[in-house]
Amino acid sequence: MDAVDDADQLPETAKNDVTSFFESAPPLKDAAETEKSLKEFVDRNASLSVNGKANRVVCVTSGGTTVPLEKRCVRYIDNFASGHRGAASTEYFLMAGYSVIFLYRRGTCQPFCSLLPDDPLLECLSVADDSTIEADPLHAETVKRAITETRAAVADGILLKLPFTTIFEYLQILQLISASLRGLGPSAIFYLAAAVSDFYVPWESMTLHKIQSASGPLDMRLAQVPKMLSVLRNEWAPMAFYISFKLETDKDILLAKADMALKKYKMHMVIANELSTRKEEVIVVTEQEKVTVRRDSTQAGAEVECPLVELVVDRHSAYIKKVDP
């Protein structure tokens, strides 16, 4: 959620920074395999098109990126993010008929699993006397839904899950996704809910081995991650519909920063979250308006992502109509 910050760079400088970031990054493992899955996913999606219009696809990013401090990594800087927002939003996009590329941090919350306890295997299941596995009654429906819905969506080709851990992996896979969605024009959404590091240690200046603890304090200098959002928006997939997220703990600066991100990065929507209330409400900032979206607190289990995705889908439809009538 953070890579949209205060850069005031000329587009050319941003592009150069991005180029040198990618050139110095460790190569992505399984890049060919990821490209293949993306191609299959987009081809399959084309076959779902109605009246010659491509089916809508959203790339949902979710969870925090890590920044390794050593090449053979023992220590890293991480951004707090459970991945709940991205996982829950994925469910509502699927229900709204979108195909979803779910770019998620390994180990974070998965679609259809957001209402499960942390350790569902040990907390929800038991083995009966006849050696069959049983779910406890309280969680049975949630567990079964988690197991069946994700598998079904993946098998139907409407959900593609791609995991990442480091900032290097995240940005490299995001670039592959943008290349594969570029052809969909305005039918594609980038819903950038991941908590992306602002700072990193450039690979070539990183120590190979574990940093040794000498006596005394440790001084570290971190470089800024280049403003990839600007390049994604303007170069990689310029016709797509863009939604980014702003998370702050200080309410006073939240809306100002959301406004700034909207203008600087030409986002179509910026979702402003305050850390302490983010599960109850968010403020959706667009050029025309600021809308507060709240979860339905009269309903048990109702999530703020339900009305949020509804609003996004509505504005995305209007965008498609305008751009590609």
Added chain:
Amino acid sequence: MDAVDDADQLPETAKNDVTSFFESAPPLKDAAETEKSLKEFVDRNASLSVNGKANRVVCVTSGGTTVPLEKRCVRYIDNFASGHRGAASTEYFLMAGYSVIFLYRRGTCQPFCSLLPDDPLLECLSVADDSTIEADPLHAETVKRAITETRAAVADGILLKLPFTTIFEYLQILQLISASLRGLGPSAIFYLAAAVSDFYVPWESMTLHKIQSASGPLDMRLAQVPKMLSVLRNEWAPMAFYISFKLETDKDILLAKADMALKKYKMHMVIANELSTRKEEVIVVTEQEKVTVRRDSTQAGAEVECPLVELVVDRHSAYIKKVDP
């Protein structure tokens, strides 16, 4: 694994550092509840004693600690650690008749789960036509074992699981554990497999809100975590049997550092791991010897923790005999 580094402090200085670390740390949530569980666990264990000798108890620490960079934490520094070593060792200690306090990082590997895939719910289970839950044949036995063994050990009062996330929580809970095991004298083991941060940001000097990314690099100064191991060993539970771990990526300095830890902190054993080979073999360093312990590579699924715990139990028995004949 790291808090045993190069400090060359007088015991008094170390004690003062520890005192001020605890005084400035945010108070532990659920401290009273943790103390209560520990008391019940130790009392229950006393009732298992044979011939008037206390049953043996091992405190296994597992996973990495986080160091928050902000009080309302969005960013933190983390240490890589899957928790596999601690989880697998816990299984073998239970099999050897020990009671285990498992002090683990939230979300890391659990005992009896170390052979499961990352997301067992989605990867091993399915829902049959009659709506019952089934495990796929390949993983069925592992899944059932994971569910039943952990529950049984907890229900029998021979396994107590205590989770932590931050360095503050880890050290505060470790202190509570040492207070409750002190009375067991040489029958208690501290098996310190957790990857503990060397550096942290003292709570009182931490920024309240999220660090803002300005233009330009970020400079950070981290303080050294006080050498808690020294105080634990000498003050909190001085009769216990101590095993610490050294993880390095550079083989050349590994054994030298293991030796140093052994002497400086008066460990009974130091387990030296090299990052790239740690699942195949470890070197056990004691005052008398250096023993390489390897997993049985002729057996599928055999883990290095099996012969490692066997060796630990053997040396612990000798220690008890010597100290408390």
